[in-house]
Amino acid sequence: MEYQNKETVLELKQDNIDSFAKADHYLRSGVHIQNYKSQTRIFQFIEDNYPYLYPFYERMYRAKLSFYQSINGKFYYLDYFDDVKSKLSKESLKPKHTLFAIFLYMLHRIEKRFSTTLSKQELIEVLNNTHKIKPHIHRLFLGAEKEDTVPTQTTLYKWVSESLRELEKLGWVQTLEEDSEQFEILPSLERIALIYADAINNIEEIRTTND
Structure with missing residues (x-):
């Protein structure tokens, strides 16, 4: 895969590639990831690789890989920078x-x-x-x-x-x-x-x- 920035490199172990593909698809589709049933494996992947994923999304997509912890649980989501939000074709909630x-x-x-x-x-x-x-x-x-x-x-x-x-x-x-x-x-x-x-x-x- 070619990146826009040569410094944007994400090194993953072979057994993590599938988890990254799913996590990346969900995150960039606007899905919030939490430790819940079918999301558990993806959630754990993000937990384990957060230090590497954070700069990857920041450089590659100008988005912040954010998380929030409450008494109900923790979840991850992508929060795009303002200059990117205005260009996204994905419609937000009506x-x-x-x-x-x-x-x-x-x-x-x-x-x-x-x-x-x-x-x-x-x-x-x-x-x-x-x-x-x-x-x-x-x-x-x-x-x-x-x-x-x-x-x-x-x-x-x-x-x-x-x-x-x-x-x-x-x-x-x-x-x-x-x-x-x-x-x-x-x-x-x-x-x-x-x-x-x-x-x-x-x-x-x-x-x-x-x-």
Whole structure:
């Protein structure tokens, strides 16, 4: 493989090449890597080789191989430098999915309304009964707060399902293999708090619109 910078060299043992290929693919796809089931081997590879991987991504891709440690666990992710972010074609989370992540974090980590594993319907019931959140959701998708009719709940279910799919691409949640209606919240959901701490701490001041 040819590198743009001749000084950008990453030496790996033969048995680590496959792990690097997978780790590199996930990281550059925006996935957050943690010590969780199918990610365990990749996570351990990054842990063991972090001193070598950090300068590699910094020089090769102008990105910082970052990590965050919380009581829920540790995770790694790539944080591109500002001049690179503006050139990336990969789209970040849409506002409606970002809003979902903020609400999910607030309900789970701050208000502790549910455990790490729950169903979509359980989440919807909590959203419907949280006065801080419900008005925002209705204004965003319905224009104004309305009664909980079947069409209203169908719209809410669609938003929850779409948002979970997008968060799963980032490695923030994981759909259960045995039941696609249930999902698990992963340690890396903490990333949303690192970016939107002010919004999470001031939920009622968030401005939402369906325009």
